[in-house]
Amino acid sequence: MNYNIAVIPGDGIGPEITIEARKVLDKIGEKYGHHFNYTEVLMGGISIDTYGVPLTEEALAAAKKSDSVLLGAVGGNVGQSDWYSLPPDLRPEAGLLAIRKGLGLFANIRPAVLFHQLKAACPLKDEIIGEGFDFVVIRELTGGLYFGERGTTTENGIRNSFDTLRYDENEIRRIAKRAFEVAMKRNKRVCSVDKANVLDSSRLWRQVVEETAEGYPYVELTHMLVDNCAMQLVRDPKQFDVILTENMFGDILSDEASMVTGSIGMLASASLGETKLGLYEPSHGSAPDIAGQNKANPIATILSAAMMLRYSFDLEEAADKIEGAVKTVLEKGYRTIDIMSEGKILVGTKKMGDSIVAEI
Template sequence: MDYRIAVIPGDGIGPEIIAEAKKILDVIGRKYGHNFQYTEVLMGGVSIDITGVPLTDEALQTAKSCDAVLLGAVGGDVGKSNWYSLPPNLRPEAGLLALRKGLNLFANIRPAVLFDELKSACPLKEDIIGDGFDFVVVRELTGGLYFGERWTKEVEGLRTAVDTLIYNEKEIERIARCAFEIARKRRKKVCSVDKANVLDSSRLWRQITHEVSKDYPDVEFTDMLVDNCAMQIVKNPRQFDVILTENMFGDILSDEASMITGSIGMLASASLGKTKLGLYEPIHGSAPDIAGQNKANPIATILSAAMMLKYSFDLDKEAAVIEDAVRNVLKKGYRTVDIMSPGKTLVGTDKMGDLIADEIIN
C-alpha cells in the first residue's frame, strides 16, 4: 500500500528527530509491504529565512494533497533569534497555527503514558504513580482564546489588551464526540474540564458536553474545574482516562501531564479533523540549545509516527509494533540524555533510532 506523507523537519532539533522517525517508518514499510512516500515541506523559521513567511500557500496545498503530515518542531530561542522581532503573524509558531487551521484539524490528541522503565524519572511519589498511568488529553484546537479577536491599544490613557474567548455549540459538540469515541476504545471514562463557575463559554461547554454524553451511555462522564484538574493530575493521575477540554486549558494541562511522564521527549501527539488527514508531532519544542549535537530524544517523534499509522492509515498492528519496540529498547537500559539514570546506557539521537529499528527487524 502506498501512503503519501508531507514531512516538515522544521527548526532546531526537528531535522534530527524527523530523520529517525523516517528510519522507523522505512523499516515498517519493508517488513509489512508498505511504501511511504515523503514530500518535504518548509514551515517555521526555516521557511521565514527562505520565503519570508512561516508557511506559504504552496506549502499548505502540498500538505493538503498528502495522506498525513509528520512534523518535527518549529521555533527558536526567543531571546536570541531575529524571528521574534517580527510581527506575531510572521513568527515561526504562526505557521503551525495556520497549518492546523488550513487542514481543519480541530482535535489535538495528547497521550500521557508513564513507561514502567521510566518510573524513576517521574517527579511524583511512588505511592502516587503505583503501576503507572495512561491517560489522554483531548484538546479543542481551532477555537477559544487563541483564535478569537484580539487587540492592544490605549484606552483612557492606559495601554490595554483584549483577547476574546469564543466557542459555539457545533465546535464543542464535535470535539466532545471525538473524546467519547476515543474513550470507547480505552477504559470508557471521559472527564470534561472547564471553568463553569466563572466563564460563560465554559457554562455552554458544560451544557453541550452533557447533551453529547447522553449518546454514549456506555461511557462514564464527569465534570471537573480546570484548577482542580491541574491539582488532580499530580495528586492522582491514575484516575483519568480521557480528559476533554478547550484550547488554552488543554495546552496547559497536557504540558503539565508531559512532565510527570519523566520527560517531554517521550510524548507524541496527533491533530485530527473530520477526514483521515492528520498532523503528527512531538509535543516538545525545537530545543535550539542542543540542535545538531545528536542529543535529542527521538522517541516522541517515533511514537507520533506510530499514531499516524493508527489514526490516518488504520495500521494498528504496525503502530503496536513500534510502541513495543520502544518499550523493549527502554527495558534493555538504553537512554538519551533527557531520560538518563544511573546504571543505564547513554546513546545519541541516531543510535536510539537504530536500536528501535533493530527491535522491529528482529
C-alpha cells in the same frame, strides 16, 4: 500500499528527530510491504528565513495533497531569535496555527503514558504512580483564545490589549464526540475540564458536553475545574482515562501531563479532523540549545509516527510494532539524556533511532 507523507522538519532539533522517525517508518515499510513517499515542506522559522512567512500557500497545498503530515518542531528561544521581533502573525508558531486551521484539524490527541521502565524519571512519588498510568488528553484545537479576536491599543496614553475566548456549540459538540469515541475504546471514562464557575464559554462547554454524553450511555462523564485538574494530575494521575478540554487549557494540561510521564520527549500527539488526514508531532518544542548535538530524544516523534499508522492509515499491527520496539529498547536500558538514570546506557539521537529500528 503507497502512502504520501508531507514531512515538516521545522526548526531546532526538528530535522534530527524527523530523520529518526523516517528510518522507523521505512523499516515498517520493509517489514509489512508498504512504501512511504516523503515530500519535505518548510514551516516555521526556516520558512520565515526562506520566504518571509511561517507558512506559504504552497506549503499548505502540499500538506493538503498528502495522506498525512509528520512534523518535527517549530520556533526558537524567545528573546534570542529575530523571529520574535516580528508581528505575532509572522512568527514561527503562527505557521502551526495556520496549518491546523487550513487542514481542519480540530482535535488534538495526546497520550500520557508512564512506561514502567521510566518510573525512575517520573518526578512523582512511587506511592502516587503505583504501577504507572495511561490517560489521554483530547484538546480542542481551532477555537478559543488562540483564534479569537485580539488587539492592542493606546487610549489616553495607556496601552491595553484584549484576547477573545469564543466557542459555538458545534465546535464543542464535535470535539466532545471525538472524546467519547476514544473513551469507548479505552476505559469508558471522560473527565471534561473547564472553568464553568467563572467563564460563560465554559458554561456553554459543560452544557453541550452533557448533551453529547446522552448519546454515549456506557461512558461515565465527570466535570472538573481546570485549576483542580492541574493539581490532580500531580496528586493522582491514575484517576484519569480521557481528559476533554478546550484549546488553551489543553495546551497547558497536556504539557503538564508530559512531565509526569518522565519527559516531554516521550509524549506523542495527533491532530485530526473529519477525514483520515492528520498532523502528527511530538509535544515538545524545538530545543534550539541542543540542536545539532545528537542529544535530542526522538521517541516522541517516533511514537507520533506510530499514531499516524494507527489513525490515518489503519495499520494497527504496524503501530503496535513500533510501540513494542520502543518498550523493548527502554527495557534494555537505553536512554537519551532527558530520561537518563543511574545504571542505564546513555545514547544519542541517532543511536536511539537505530536501536528502535533494530527491534522492529
